[in-house]
Amino acid sequence: MPVEIDAATPYNFNKRYSEPAVSPRKPPIMNKLCRQVSIESPGPTIKDCVFSFEVPVPDVPPNGARIRVVCAGACYRIRRSPSISSVSSTGSVSSLSTELSLDQGLGGSVVGSLPRSSGSFSGTCNMPQSPAHHGVRDGALFPGYEVAGIVESLGAEVEDNAAIQEGDRVVLYPYDGVPHGYAEFIIVHELKYLVKIPDSVSLPVAAMLPTGALLAMNTVFNAHQYVEDILHQRGENGVCKILIVGTGGLALWAMRIASHHFKDTKMRVQLTVASLKDEGFLMAKEFKTVNVVQWSEDLYERQLIERTTDACNGEVDIVIDFGTTSRSLHRSLQCLSKGGVVFMCSEVAEKLMPKFSRLADERQQRIKAVDMGTIEQLQELVKLVGNGEIEPPPHTVFPAEEACKVMEKLCNSEIQGRAILQFYDAD
Amino acid sequence: MRQTEQILGGIEGLDTAEEQVTVSVPIRERCKDLILTDEVIAELMRRIARDVEKGLGKDTHKEAVIKCFITYVQDLPNGTERGEFLALDLGGTNFRVLLIHLGQNHFDMQSKIYAIPQSIMIGSGEQLFDHIAECLANFMKEHDVYSHKLPLGFTFSFPLQQLGLTKGLLETWTKGFKCSGVVGNDVVQLLKDAIKRRGDIQIQVCAILNDTTGTLMSCAWKNHNCRIGLIVGTGCNVCYVEKTENCELFDGDVNAKPDCIVNTEWGAFGSDGSLDIVITEYDREIDENSINAGKQLFEKMISGMYMGELVRLALVRFTKDKLLFGGQGSDFLFKRGNFFTKFVSEIESDKRGSFINCREVLGELGLAHATEQDCANVRYICECVSRRAAHLVSAGIAVLINKMKEPSLTVGVDGSVYRFHPHFHDLMVEKIKQLILPGIKFDLMLSEDGSGRGAALVAAVACREN
Numbered sequence: 001m002p003v004e005i006d007a008a009t010p011y012n013f014n015k016r017y018s019e020p021a022v023s024p025r026k027p028p029i030m031n032k033l034c035r036q037v038s039i040e041s042p043g044p045t046i047k048d049c050v051f052s053f054e055v056p057v058p059d060v061p062p063n064g065a066r067i068r069v070v071c072a073g074a075c076y077r078i079r080r081s082p083s084i085s086s087v088s089s090t091g092s093v094s095s096l097s098t099e100l101s102l103d104q105g106l107g108g109s110v111v112g113s114l115p116r117s118s119g120s121f122s123g124t125c126n127m128p129q130s131p132a133h134h135g136v137r138d139g140a141l142f143p144g145y146e147v148a149g150i151v152e153s154l155g156a157e158v159e160d161n162a163a164i165q166e167g168d169r170v171v172l173y174p175y176d177g178v179p180h181g182y183a184e185f186i187i188v189h190e191l192k193y194l195v196k197i198p199d200s201v202s203l204p205v206a207a208m209l210p211t212g213a214l215l216a217m218n219t220v221f222n223a224h225q226y227v228e229d230i231l232h233q234r235g236e237n238g239v240c241k242i243l244i245v246g247t248g249g250l251a252l253w254a255m256r257i258a259s260h261h262f263k264d265t266k267m268r269v270q271l272t273v274a275s276l277k278d279e280g281f282l283m284a285k286e287f288k289t290v291n292v293v294q295w296s297e298d299l300y301e302r303q304l305i306e307r308t309t310d311a312c313n314g315e316v317d318i319v320i321d322f323g324t325t326s327r328s329l330h331r332s333l334q335c336l337s338k339g340g341v342v343f344m345c346s347e348v349a350e351k352l353m354p355k356f357s358r359l360a361d362e363r364q365q366r367i368k369a370v371d372m373g374t375i376e377q378l379q380e381l382v383k384l385v386g387n388g389e390i391e392p393p394p395h396t397v398f399p400a401e402e403a404c405k406v407m408e409k410l411c412n413s414e415i416q417g418r419a420i421l422q423f424y425d426a427d
Numbered sequence: 428m429r430q431t432e433q434i435l436g437g438i439e440g441l442d443t444a445e446e447q448v449t450v451s452v453p454i455r456e457r458c459k460d461l462i463l464t465d466e467v468i469a470e471l472m473r474r475i476a477r478d479v480e481k482g483l484g485k486d487t488h489k490e491a492v493i494k495c496f497i498t499y500v501q502d503l504p505n506g507t508e509r510g511e512f513l514a515l516d517l518g519g520t521n522f523r524v525l526l527i528h529l530g531q532n533h534f535d536m537q538s539k540i541y542a543i544p545q546s547i548m549i550g551s552g553e554q555l556f557d558h559i560a561e562c563l564a565n566f567m568k569e570h571d572v573y574s575h576k577l578p579l580g581f582t583f584s585f586p587l588q589q590l591g592l593t594k595g596l597l598e599t600w601t602k603g604f605k606c607s608g609v610v611g612n613d614v615v616q617l618l619k620d621a622i623k624r625r626g627d628i629q630i631q632v633c634a635i636l637n638d639t640t641g642t643l644m645s646c647a648w649k650n651h652n653c654r655i656g657l658i659v660g661t662g663c664n665v666c667y668v669e670k671t672e673n674c675e676l677f678d679g680d681v682n683a684k685p686d687c688i689v690n691t692e693w694g695a696f697g698s699d700g701s702l703d704i705v706i707t708e709y710d711r712e713i714d715e716n717s718i719n720a721g722k723q724l725f726e727k728m729i730s731g732m733y734m735g736e737l738v739r740l741a742l743v744r745f746t747k748d749k750l751l752f753g754g755q756g757s758d759f760l761f762k763r764g765n766f767f768t769k770f771v772s773e774i775e776s777d778k779r780g781s782f783i784n785c786r787e788v789l790g791e792l793g794l795a796h797a798t799e800q801d802c803a804n805v806r807y808i809c810e811c812v813s814r815r816a817a818h819l820v821s822a823g824i825a826v827l828i829n830k831m832k833e834p835s836l837t838v839g840v841d842g843s844v845y846r847f848h849p850h851f852h853d854l855m856v857e858k859i860k861q862l863i864l865p866g867i868k869f870d871l872m873l874s875e876d877g878s879g880r881g882a883a884l885v886a887a888v889a890c891r892e893n
Contacts, residue, residue, distance in 0.1 A: 043793065133759070275542075294542040298735075300769045300847045307540050326787050 033057065037403045037421065038181035039076045041143065042133055042411050049076065050404040057185045062157040064189040065164065067172065071207035071397070072182040073146030073249075074406050074419040133411035134297075138276045139322030140248025140418075141410040142345070144211025144372075145174040147186065148203045151194070162191060170194040171206045171382070173375040182400070184423050195379055198386040204420040205392045208249070209381050211372060212418065213392075216253035217381055218373030219343045220261050223318050226341055230317050231268055238268065241316040243308070243335060245274045245295075249418040250322040252393035255290060258320075260390050272312050276413065301327075305334045316340065329356055333365055341366040393417040448780075448799045450807035453750050458741075460707050461811040463818050467704055471819070472862065474701045475826045479691065485675035492698045495691050497674050498640050498666065499592040501684040502888050504648040506532070510890065513567075513577045513630060514882035515618075517559065518584025518602070518638050518661075524566035526577075527883035534648075538879060539566055552609035556621035564628050576629040578890050580882030583614055584638040584662065586692045590678070592889060595635045601694070601723055602661050602732060633886035638841065639666035640688055641881025642874040646839025648884055650872060653837040655827055656688075656881075659820055659851070660842025662723075663730040666690045667827045693823055694726030702728070705819075709740040716763065725823075729816040731768040731844045737812050739766030742805065751801055757793030765792065771809045772848045782806070816844070817854035824855070825862035828869055835867070841874040 033054040040049040060066045135141040151168045164170065172178065172186070173193045179186050188194060197206045223242065230240040244254050255273055262269040272291040293311035295304050309315055315337035321328055321344050329352050332342050342365065344352075349369035360367055384390045394417035398406050406419050450458075463471075481487040482495030514525040525538040541562040547554055567573045586598035594616075597609050609617065615635050622628060636644075643656025643666055655667045669689040671681045696702065702724050713733050714720055727733045743761060745751040759765050773784040782802035789797045789805065797805070824838060845851050856871060863869065874881070 292542070298764075298767050298769075300772065300843050302847060303843065310538070310540050325791060327791065 034184040036181045036183035037072075037400055039074065039403060039407060041076045042136065042141065042407065050407050051181075052401070052403070055181075055183055058183075058187045060153045060155050061187055061189045062155040063191070064155045064187055065151050065158070065191060065194065066153040066185055066187050067147070067149045067170065067194075068152040069147050069149040069182060069184055069186055069423050071148045071203045072400070072421045072423070073144065073207045073210075073212060074398075074403070074410060074421055075142060075144035075146055075211055076407075134276065134413045135248060135410040136323070136325075138248035138413045139246040139250035140413045140415065141407075142212070142215075142248075142250055142322060144215070145172075145178050146207050146210045146212065147172045147182065148197065148206035148209075149186075152185065158191065164191045164194050164196065168194075169197040169203060169206070171197060171210050171378070173378050174210050174372065175375075182421065182423070193375065195375070195382055197382060200386045200388070201382065204395060204397050204422070205385065206382070207420050208253075208392060208395060208418050209385065210378060212249045213253045213257070213381050213385075214373040214378050215345065215370065216250055217257050217377050219254060219320050219370045220257045221373070221377070222343055222368060222370050223258075223320065223341075224261070226318055227262065227265075227269060231265065239270050240268065240318070241270045241272065241312050241314075242318045242320065243272045243274060243312065243316040243332070245276075245319065245321040245323055245328060245332060247273060247275050248322070248413060249393060249395075251320075252417060254320050254322070256390050256393065259290070260384070270312070272308075272316065274308065295331075301331060301334070304331060308335045319343070326352060326355060329367070330359075333360060333363070336363075336365055339364045341368055343368045343370050345369070346371045395420050397422050448803040450804055451750070451800055454745060454804045454807060457745060457748075457750070458808060458811045461741075461815050463705060463815055468818060468822050468858075468862070470704060471702075472822050472826050475693070475696060475823050476830065478696060478701065479693075479826065479830070482691065483669070483673055483675060483689070488676055492695050492701070493691055493693050494586070494588075494598070494695065495669075495674075495689050496586075496588055496598075497677055498589055498636060498688040498690050499679075500634070500636065500640055500644070500688040500885060500888075501671065501686055502891075503651070503653075503668075504644060504884050504888055505651075506648075508884065508887035508891055510887060511572075511575075511577060512883040512886045512890075513563075513572075513579040514582065514879050514886070515559065515563065515579065516582045516584075516638075516641075516878040516882065518582065518878065522559065522562065523879060524563050525879040525883065526566070526570050526572065527880065529883065529887055534880065536876070536880065536883075537570060539569070547606075548603060549605045550607075552606040552612070552617060553621070555606045555609070556617045557624065559618065560621040560625050560628075563622070563630075564625060567628055573628065576631060578633045578886045579630045580641075580884070580886035581615065581618065581632055581635045582638055582641045582878045582882040583635055584658070584664075584878065586695070587614070587635070587637060587690070589635065589690075592634050593632050598692070599719070599722065601719065601726070603718065605718060633889040634882070636882060636885050637664065637666070637690055638878045638881075639664050639690060640885065641879070642839045642841045642877030643667075643688065643881070644884040644888075645874045645877040645881040646837060646872050648880070650837050650839075652833070652835060653839050653872065654831060654833060655824065655836065655838040656874070656877065657820070657824065657838055657840045657845075658842040658877075659729065659731070659816075659840065659845040661730060661732045663694050663726045663820065663842070664691065665693055665823060665827065667831065669831075691827075694723045694730070696823075697724035697728075698722055705815075709737050709744075712740055713737060725819065729819050729844075731842070733768075734771055734812060734816060734844065735766045735768035736764065738771055738809055739763075741808050741812070742766070745804075745808075751804055752794055752797055755796065759791075759793040768844065769847065771813055772844075774806050774809045775813065776849045777806065813844075813848055813851065814854055817851050818858050821855045821858035821862060825859050828859070828863050828867060833867070835869070837870045837872050839872050839874045839877065841877045846873065 034057050036055045038051040042049045148171045151164055151166050151170055154166055175193045227240050244251050258271055272293060274293050274295045276295050291311060293308050316335055317337055317340050319332040319336055319342040321332045321342055346369035349367055353367055385392060396415055397420045400421040400423045403421055409415050410419055478491060478493040481491035482493045508529050510529055512527045516523040522541045522543050523538050525536055528535040547558050585601055587595040588598050589595045594613050596611055597614055615632050638658050639656040646653040657665045666688050668686050671677055671685055671687045674687050710728055713727055713736055746756040770788045774788060777784045785802045785805055852871060
């Protein structure tokens with residue numbers, strides 16, 4: 001039975017435009033409205049980053065499908081323009097639709113290829129600068145698009161024997177052109193962007209895969225070549241040291257994927273996790289082979305660097321840093337050996353690279369931007385998690401209407417592991 | 428002058444103002460209560476001197492707020508110490524185990540830092556000491572001294588009533604610790620009990636000391652006229668060499684040795700109202716929200732645990748009064764604990780007229796809309812808070828220097844505020860010079876690992892006796 005989300009939210013319009021609820025036996029009709037939650041990057045005030053409004057149920061594309069969204073990972077979308085903040089002031093559905101259409105027309109995935117606007121070095125940016133919320137530094141909160149749901153309708157021109165059928169449980173690979181919010185119904189123009197989920201994977205777990213796990217996997221894959229080079233240079237007893245920053249969702253995935261990926265060399269790949277919170281300390285300790293160093297933010301930078309190099313028995317060769325601040329990158333570079341490499345999200349790398357390229361050059365260090373991974377990697381992930389070879393991080397499921405509260409908790413790293421928004425109880 | 432450092436990797440020159448922006452008049456006015464006049468400092472010195480005497484006196488000790496605990500450390504290093512020693516360093520925000528080899532003019536050290544999770548900091552004392560014993564056992568295993576019985580010096584940087592060189596009762600927890608079952612108990616015995624519960628390692632606890640004693644010993648090993656050990660870090664405390672005959676609570680033969688190190692625990696100064704002449708609304712708010720309200724008032728005006736919060740409270744006040752950031756703050760700024768003390772050092776490390784670090788810090792706080800005038804104001808507020816801290820410490824140090832009547836002496840200093848703040852050393856030197864009696868020469872010497880090396884030296888000196 002579909003469960004209607006409580007309509008009373010602080011962000012609702014004064015008037016509802018939806019038709020009376022139809023009988024569950026009838027398919028939804030074209031002019032029906034559904035609910036959408038949009039999460040922008042957290043600005044100076046957390047409450048300003050979550051928007052909730054109603055949008056038309058989209059028509060099914062002829063070669064694609066309409067997905068009923070069951071679970072969505074709590075990620076934010078990079079804020080594109082100030083005008084999106086004023087969407088709540090839109091007075092009518094028609095202009096709202098216009099706004100949505102214009103926005104969709106821009107294209108670009110939320111992670112990979114947004115239109116760039118360059119900020120000046122002094123910090124006066126065209127885009128409002130995100131403060132260093134704890135959850136952002138920890139990798140608990142990150143930009144992305146993560147949807148898991150059920151195929152509700154197939155397009156008219158989809159072949160009857162297609163690999164994807166109505167009723168299938170799927171995740172959506174975040175291709176260029178994904179919708180910019182989490183609506184109860186979303187469309188995909190081609191079936192190739194859908195990945196079927198095996199029965200052994202729950203939809204909340206599946207929802208974690210398309211950005212968080214995928215980005216972490218691609219980061220580990222990018223690091224792989226460097227690891228091999230270092231192990232080769234250092235001979236049979238040499239060790240390659242990797243530091244993973246944070247114990248939020250991204251870092252927890254990176255830890256698990258790296259442990260799995262390098263398990264055959266595990267005595268020679270030394271993983272250290274920099275924990276930004278005490279709970280993270282305990283969480284990281286579940287892996288006995290992982291070293292943990294605590295990055296208490298109240299310590300001076302030099303103390304943290306000394307502590308980290310002490311814990312790692314010297315400088316590290318590779319840093320995986322999902323934090324998004326100058327401070328985080330600066331600290332990572334200080335812990336990194338000459339010739340070492342830092343991997344970070346491409347979105348963040350582009351912003352920080354100009355400030356740090358000279359500093360990195362002085363020590364022959366490299367800052368590598370990592371894009372979200374490929375759909376093949378996502379398929380591989382689904383398989384590995386489905387087989388139980390990689391265990392997902394802890395997560396908590398919240399009703400979608402609590403998105404604002406969830407964001408606040410994520411900003412403060414108060415949720416262990418990932419937060420999943422649930423629109424519909426289907427498992 | 429210490430060299431300023433571009434802490435956050437900012438690019439030089441891009442943010443240098445053509446004209447230097449200085450603090451605005453309204454902010455300067457509002458910060459006046461953070462500036463100590465000479466008259467106020469002189470009065471504070473009189474009160475500190477009085478309270479030190481009270482702490483030393485048998486009849487007045489009980490009521491004294493500056494306790495002047497006797498450490499029973501009566502010898503400074505003289506260079507003859509030899510051997511292999513363990514040290515434990517518990518205090519501030521981390522915990523270390525060290526293995527130290529002492530030779531003639533040579534010193535070899537290996538150490539490891541262990542985290543103390545928040546849950547243990549506020550859990551039971553048994554859990555705390557079991558955690559310490561486990562770290563110690565792991566360390567001894569890693570360094571192949573697992574089966575050795577080594578002398579150990581235990582640096583325990585909390586207010587301690589020492590009843591002997593190896594016996595200390597915890598007076599009260601500070602610095603965020605709040606383990607149950609420890610206050611009033613002998614922490615050496617608690618450590619021994621934890622080690623016995625393990626049953627795998629053996630140690631000989633030769634001394635328990637705090638970080639100020641360790642700092643003094645560490646500097647004295649290098650510089651034999653070192654007589655004062657000062658910590659300005661997470662907490663703030665000082666110890667100094669007193670005449671044994673003045674230590675009226677000394678339990679033993681006061682004529683056996685002329686000197687004895689006294690741990691003042693001066694962080695508690697002001698609990699009786701002696702600081703009312705300088706306390707501001709920010710200090711009161713910090714005290715009210717601390718886990719030890721009404722205590723350690725002097726420490727709360729000086730130490731790194733509170734300095735950042737002092738600045739934050741001032742920023743919040745001035746933002747709400749529309750003197751900063753156009754009256755528009757951020758959730759981040761308004762949340763307690765979000766302005767770290769290191770931010771103060773980073774902001775004051777900017778070259779004059781430049782606001783690179785300041786902008787980075789304000790950006791992290793969701794205040795990217797700050798103007799250049801705002802940056803100049805924020806820097807000024809930081810300077811007022813850190814300068815006040817330096818002057819308060821200097822007043823106390825001057826009291827001790829004047830009391831000891833040594834013609835020339837060194838003060839060994841450690842602690843994150845002293846170590847990392849770009850101007851703290853110079854602010855202190857300048858102020859102490861003003862406040863000490865004519866004819867005295869002094870120097871401030873940065874201790875190298877007083878908590879670790881100092882603990883080993885105390886154990887070594889104790890072994891030298893045996």
